[in-house]
Amino acid sequence: MTDQVDQSRRNMLFGAAGLLGGVAAAAAAVPFVGSMLPAADTLAAAKTEFDVSTVEEGQLVVIQWQGKPVFVTHRSQALLDEVDGHDDMLKDPNSEAIEEVSAEWMTPENRKYRSIKPEYLIVVASCTHLGCIPMYKPTKGRKDWGDSVPEDWPGGWHCPCHGSLYDISARVIKGSPAPHNLHLMPYKYTSDTTVVIG
Ligand code: FES
Numbered sequence: 705m706t707d708q709v710d711q712s713r714r715n716m717l718f719g720a721a722g723l724l725g726g727v728a729a730a731a732a733a734v735p736f737v738g739s740m741l742p743a744a745d746t747l748a749a750a751k752t753e754f755d756v757s758t759v760e761e762g763q764l765v766v767i768q769w770q771g772k773p774v775f776v777t778h779r780s781q782a783l784l785d786e787v788d789g790h791d792d793m794l795k796d797p798n799s800e801a802i803e804e805v806s807a808e809w810m811t812p813e814n815r816k817y818r819s820i821k822p823e824y825l826i827v828v829a830s831c832t833h834l835g836c837i838p839m840y841k842p843t844k845g846r847k848d849w850g851d852s853v854p855e856d857w858p859g860g861w862h863c864p865c866h867g868s869l870y871d872i873s874a875r876v877i878k879g880s881p882a883p884h885n886l887h888l889m890p891y892k893y894t895s896d897t898t899v900v901i902g
Contacts, residue, residue, distance in 0.1 A: 751902035753894075756824045764840045766829060769889065769901045773829040773837060779872065783842055783859075784823065786872045787816050790858045794875045795883070802884045809892075818873045818888060826891060826899065827874045833882040836865035842872060852879075861886070 752769040759765045759778040767774050791797040798815050809820050819825045829837050838861035846855045852867045857877070861870040869877040874886035891901040 751900050753898060753900050755897050756899055757897040775827050775829045777825045779823050779825060783872050786844060786858050793877050794871065795878050796885055797875060799885055802887065816873060820893060825873065827886040827888055831863040831865065831868055831882050832884040832886065833863065833866055833868050836863050838863040838870060
């Protein structure tokens, strides 16, 4: 049990992502004083480029987009298999409440994966309750971090602040204080492995 939790911690890495546009130059300036920070409108327009092939199967990497942390997970076939079979546990299994940003690529077939390529899930790393960063705990079944975790929990994320649970596609579990699935953001592949977010 402990080994599984430790493994999930090891699997959370902080990745090097390239910011496109003016933000990259500002980020290189040290020391980082207030007057040199990018303006809010510049930050809001910034795009992040990332090579998903740098994320090993089973890993989660945290990158930055517009000042926000973003999870990139590389799901094995075994983890993709965990996406099915528990729609009745989910508040919004088809991601119909908040996902207008992804409508252009979210087909009925890949809706449960919430990603263009099923193996690579890219979501904002912020609990939709009050914004804490959820912890990646992809192994199925009850774990030792709280009585609120149901025995049949399918694996995914656990928010340490107030106990919200999300499945392996970051869809929120019923009974969680979080109202929505973890947010997606606009992104596209510009090569087989390069994504541009924003
Ligand atoms: S911030 Fe995640 S459950 Fe409250």
